[in-house]
Amino acid sequence: YLCRTYEDFDFAVQPIRPMRPENHFATLPRDFRVNENDGLRATSNDAAPFEDNSEMLKIIKETRKRNEQRREEEEKRHLARMRALTMNDEELIEAERVHMREKREMEEKQKEKDAQDDLERENRLKEMKEIQEQQRKEEERRKKDHEELKEKQALRWNTRENELKKIREETKKDQDEELKKLDAEKGTCLAQSKEESIRMKDDFDNRLRLENEQIEECYQEYCNRWRSQFGYMIVLMKRNEWNRKMENKWTMRLDGLRECFTPIRQSVNSLRMELGNSTRFDFSAIDRSKLEITVNILMKRLEVVMKVMENEVEHIERMTEEHPEAAFLEDIEESVREIREATLDMYTNLEKGEHKSLTDMKKWKQCEESFEDLEKKFDLIPTVSGLKEKYQKGF
Incomplete structure (x- = not known):
């Protein structure tokens, strides 16, 4: 307690009062007395007395x-300590009084503050109740408005649904009537298309029959005339009397073989025009009928060419047997055989795609390729000048 002031104490706890000693001299050292030997230093045994x-x-x-001076100093220090203890007690008592006064003031201020807080709390609570009441009324008003809006929307949607239902029924009725009209028109068109197809087929059959008869007659006449002339031509060849007249006859014969390709080219060009550049063959019934007729005409013409080439091969084989010295006949026979095979190949491709009326793009490409090959074969038919150059010695 000697080195502390009242500011260092916690005044929440009553400080312990220091006890004053009854005898001031009790604080002196216990053995504080004068001895005869004080201050004397012991000497060794060998020291002289x-x-x-x-x-x-x-x-x-x-x-x-x-020693006396030391005792007086000790007493002075003791008295100073006792005076310090006395002074600290008074200050502690004064500090306690100040603390109690401040504590009372703080309690009064705290009570005033608590009262103010209670008042503010009551005011805030009152304001919150008013706000909640306003919010409740506003919520009720919004709910009421929402219910009214829902009723209006439901009424409007019901009205709109009824109108849409009526419109859909009218539209469906119109569509049904339109479909009936289209079905009737389609039936009429199909009937007309069928009649037109039958009529066109009959015309085609008649025209094809007449054309075949004419071709057959012309070919028979041609073969007969050629047989009668060929013997004379061979005789002239043996005599080395190959002249312009004979060249013209052979030229006409070979050109006649080349002319067999002209009807085929015309049919293919017509077929190309009907198909157009479309990659998807979507045709009407009438166009499909026309397309089938064009394909049939092309196939008939290919049959005629195959028959002509077969007869030509037989004729050349017979002439080769009769006149083995005519070596140029082998070149003509080989060319005619190649044309016959190419014609048969194109006819086979058309026959495979006939049931689809060439609506399959792959089949049509195969027909195009076989047509190009056939065209090359016709271009390779020997010419009189080429035969003369190759067999000049024989001529």
Whole structure:
């Protein structure tokens, strides 16, 4: 307690009052007395004793004087400590009084603050109740408005649904009537298309029959005339009398073979025009009928060409047997055989795609390729000049 002031204490707890000692001299050292040997230093056994007593008394006096001075200093320090203790007690009491006064003031201020807080809390609570009441009324008003809006929307949607239902029924009725009209028109068109197809087929059959008869007659006449002339031509060849007239006859014969390709080219060009550039063959019934007729005409013409080439091969084989010295006939026979095979190949491709009326793009490409190959074969038919150059010695 000697080194602390009242500011260092926690005044929430009553400080312990220091006890004053009853005897001021009780704080002196227990062995504080004068001894004869105080201040004397013991000497060793071998040291010489004092010879002069006056000198020893002088030392004793000095020692007692020092001890007295030390005792007085101790008493002064003790009294100073006691005065300090007395002063601290008074200050502690004063500090306690100040603390109690401040505590009362703080309690009064706290009560005032609590009262103010209670008042503010009541005001806030009142305001919150008013706000909640306003919010409740506003919520009820919004709910009421929402219900009214829902009723209006439901009424409007019902009206709209009824109108849409009526419109759908009218539209469906119109569509049904339109479909009936289209079905009737389609039936009429199909009937007309069927009649037109039958009529066109009959016309085609008649025209094809007449054309075949004419071709057959012309070919028979041609073969007969050629047989009668060929013997004479061979005789002239043996005599080395190959002249312009014979060249013209052979040229006409070979050109006649080339002319067999002209009807085929015309039919293919017509077929290309009807198909157009479309990659998807979507045709009406009438167009499909026309397309089938064009394909049939092309196939008939291919049959005629195959028959002509077969007859030509037989004729050349017979002439080769009769006149083996005519070596140029082998070149003509080989060319005619190649044309016959290419014609048969194109006819086979058309026959495979006939049931689809060439509506399959792959089949049509195969027909195009076989037509190009057939065209090349016709272009490779030997010419009179080429035969003369190759067989000049024989001529």
